[in-house]
Amino acid sequence: MSSNDLPSVALAAFAGSPGANLPALRGHNAALVLGLLRTAGEDGVSRPELAAHTGLTPQAVSKITARLRAEGLAAEAGRRASTGGKPATALRLVPGARHAIGLHLDRDELTTVRTDLAGEAVAVRRAPLAFEAGAEQLLATAAREVAALRAESDGTPVLGVGAACPGPLDHATGVLHRVTGSPHWDGFPLRDALADRLGLPVVLDKDTNAAALGLARDLPPGAGSFGYLHLGTGLGAGLVLGGGLYRGPRTGAGEFGHQTIQWDGPRCGCGRCGCIEALCLAAVARDDLPGAARALGVGAANLVELLDIDRVLLGGRTVLAHPAPFLDGVTEALADRARTRGGSTARAAIPVVLARGGPRTVADGAAELVLAPLFGAVPAPRTT
Numbered sequence: 001m002s003s004n005d006l007p008s009v010a011l012a013a014f015a016g017s018p019g020a021n022l023p024a025l026r027g028h029n030a031a032l033v034l035g036l037l038r039t040a041g042e043d044g045v046s047r048p049e050l051a052a053h054t055g056l057t058p059q060a061v062s063k064i065t066a067r068l069r070a071e072g073l074a075a076e077a078g079r080r081a082s083t084g085g086k087p088a089t090a091l092r093l094v095p096g097a098r099h100a101i102g103l104h105l106d107r108d109e110l111t112t113v114r115t116d117l118a119g120e121a122v123a124v125r126r127a128p129l130a131f132e133a134g135a136e137q138l139l140a141t142a143a144r145e146v147a148a149l150r151a152e153s154d155g156t157p158v159l160g161v162g163a164a165c166p167g168p169l170d171h172a173t174g175v176l177h178r179v180t181g182s183p184h185w186d187g188f189p190l191r192d193a194l195a196d197r198l199g200l201p202v203v204l205d206k207d208t209n210a211a212a213l214g215l216a217r218d219l220p221p222g223a224g225s226f227g228y229l230h231l232g233t234g235l236g237a238g239l240v241l242g243g244g245l246y247r248g249p250r251t252g253a254g255e256f257g258h259q260t261i262q263w264d265g266p267r268c269g270c271g272r273c274g275c276i277e278a279l280c281l282a283a284v285a286r287d288d289l290p291g292a293a294r295a296l297g298v299g300a301a302n303l304v305e306l307l308d309i310d311r312v313l314l315g316g317r318t319v320l321a322h323p324a325p326f327l328d329g330v331t332e333a334l335a336d337r338a339r340t341r342g343g344s345t346a347r348a349a350i351p352v353v354l355a356r357g358g359p360r361t362v363a364d365g366a367a368e369l370v371l372a373p374l375f376g377a378v379p380a381p382r383t384t
């Protein structure tokens with residue numbers, strides 16, 4: 001692949017959107033270099049280190065870094081001693097060189113964030129939203145909020161918009177399916193409609209996937225696994241396996257809330273009965289938080305049995321309103337599971353923690369939908 005080709009993931013992400021102006025961000029190799037610069041933070045990385053970790057020739061690294069510096073995306077981060085030759089100049093990412101926008105389209109609220117290239121939020125807005133009310137109201141609210149967020153900006157170029165909403169939906173085509181509780185959205189091309197209205201490239205994904213993608217920034221490159229369980233107005237999961245977000249071939253993975261765990265249980269918004277979501281929300285509605293946590297814990301234990309993940313992260317407004325009973329309930333369910341499985345104590349203790357970001361986890365992750373493809377998949381550093 002030529003260094004001028006946009007990575008296929010980025011092409012897929014921006015397909016159907018108005019032209020993204022990303023001259024220096026093009027290319028698989030540039031994405032590898034940018035990924036290493038992003039991970040290194042303020043300390044930066046020297047060109048020999050970039051060559052060693054990407055497998056690129058020193059000449060290729062020099063060409064790419066010159067281009068990134070010319071675009072203002074990379075800058076010198078001081079000199080560092082090297083064994084043998086002359087001190088090498090370290091390069092760092094310039095996080096403020098470009099911005100991304102993340103939209104969390106929740107059922108009753110729109111959270112909009114503007115982030116820098118490091119994924120750190122620099123501005124946040126919140127507005128009421130009626131997701132049920134249909135396209136025109138949603139598009140108008142999104143356009144107004146994005147315009148307001150851009151008006152507050154210092155003029156930093158915006159790469160694109162990541163939009164996260166309840167699923168199910170098709171991430172590849174940007175078309176909604178029968179969104180639980182809002183089946184009238186079925187077949188609506190939300191990504192393209194947003195791109196037309198906002199005049200920016202848009203990437204659309206489920207709220208849970210966006211959150212998980214943002215949270216995966218905390219993992220070592222290409223390693224680690226977790227399930228992000230989001231209990232808000234609905235219940236879903238984002239799955240990160242082997243360091244990468246798992247969407248599945250039809251991008252339908254993570255419909256965690258619609259596992260049937262009580263076949264004659266209460267009717268669920270999806271049309272079936274006894275789903276974890278229905279049991280959880282029914283318990284929350286009668287103020288039985290330990291009961292809701294038990295249902296969530298059964299699902300979390302099933303997930304750990306199925307995928308052998310490293311940790312479980314909890315988020316969503318229902319959890320954030322009362323974190324303790326949910327953390328306790330899910331921890332207890334996983335401890336129960338571990339007791340029945342035996343094995344070493346290290347394997348038994350699957351940590352259950354609150355996800356980073358609080359009420360902004362999904363919106364921050366939505367911005368990461370735009371950023372992640374630009375930073376490529378970075379191979380693990382060599383250990384020799």
Ligand SMILES: [Zn+2]
Binds near residue numbers: 258259270271272275
């Ligand atoms: Zn259901």
